[in-house]
Amino acid sequence: MQPGYPERLPELLRLLREWIARDGATDFVAHAGDIVDACRPELIREAVSAFRFEVPFYPCLGNHDLTRADARDCWLEGAPQWFAPGSIQFEIVRGDCVVQVVPNHWGETDFWWRDIQSPRFSEAQLARIDRVIARYPDRPHVLCTHSPVLGVSSAQTGLPEAVHVPPEGFRDTVLDLVRRHPQLCCVLSGHNHINTLAEREGSVLVSASAFASAPFEFKVIEVDGNALSVNTYELAAGVGFDADYDLDRAFVQGRPRDRDCTITLDAVST
Numbered sequence: 001m002q003p004g005y006p007e008r009l010p011e012l013l014r015l016l017r018e019w020i021a022r023d024g025a026t027d028f029v030a031h032a033g034d035i036v037d038a039c040r041p042e043l044i045r046e047a048v049s050a051f052r053f054e055v056p057f058y059p060c061l062g063n064h065d066l067t068r069a070d071a072r073d074c075w076l077e078g079a080p081q082w083f084a085p086g087s088i089q090f091e092i093v094r095g096d097c098v099v100q101v102v103p104n105h106w107g108e109t110d111f112w113w114r115d116i117q118s119p120r121f122s123e124a125q126l127a128r129i130d131r132v133i134a135r136y137p138d139r140p141h142v143l144c145t146h147s148p149v150l151g152v153s154s155a156q157t158g159l160p161e162a163v164h165v166p167p168e169g170f171r172d173t174v175l176d177l178v179r180r181h182p183q184l185c186c187v188l189s190g191h192n193h194i195n196t197l198a199e200r201e202g203s204v205l206v207s208a209s210a211f212a213s214a215p216f217e218f219k220v221i222e223v224d225g226n227a228l229s230v231n232t233y234e235l236a237a238g239v240g241f242d243a244d245y246d247l248d249r250a251f252v253q254g255r256p257r258d259r260d261c262t263i264t265l266d267a268v269s270t
């Protein structure tokens with residue numbers, strides 16, 4: 001959606017590591033998917049050598065990460081330290097928060113993206129999300145997946161209609177989850193490469209711009225007993241090259257309301 005500089009990823013990740021070191025309060029880094037263009041063992045090896053942090057790194061695999069029938073096995077074999085033992089879906093359990101990493105499926109076969117982009121959660125995944133919330137009912141839960149839940153509004157883009165609108169079925173499934181579970185206070189997504197942020201049913205639904213595209217943004221999500229905040233930062237000022245930027249697509253970065261927010265966690269009894 002903006003000029004991309006994947007060849008500059010080592011420099012960008014160094015800047016992010018420096019930011020994390022300066023901040024000193026980061027528990028872990030989550031990636032919302034499409035780490036590689038296609039699922040190949042040599043690309044997974046490259047990703048493992050690039051995405052190194054002093055804190056744990058947890059990816060939620062996207063469609064580009066799942067381009068072969070045995071993609072799940074490729075990742076578990078090539079990057080086992082990024083996942084739970086034997087599973088690319090897992091929970092990050094902290095004293096003040098639970099992050100559920102649940103990559104959505106894309107077609108008829110679980111965890112395999114071939115041609116159509118039809119995001120869905122399986123019944124087993126939905127049951128898993130319910131089960132994890134039941135296990136930690138007093139903590140805020142964040143769901144990290146790859147497909148956005150909502151389209152990008154015309155108020156944000158200035159275009160006549162919403163764009164990148166996911167299928168209604170996926171949207172309704174996620175809205176039903178947040179409606180049924182007051183603890184589920186945030187849903188994080190990638191895929192559309194656009195910062196979006198909308199509050200529904202007391203939960204904030206977020207999608208992120210692409211890290212390797214100008215102006216090289218990332219989000220900081222903070223959760224404490226009373227509030228969840230989302231803030232978007234950029235690394236452009238620190239890069240050692242001239243990055244192009246398409247001003248006609250400035251909606252990718254969004255308005256302040258598409259980038260940052262704080263919600264109170266009244267419904268969660270932490």
Ligand SMILES: [Fe+2]
Pocket residue numbers: 033034062063064146190191192
């Ligand atoms: Fe994607």
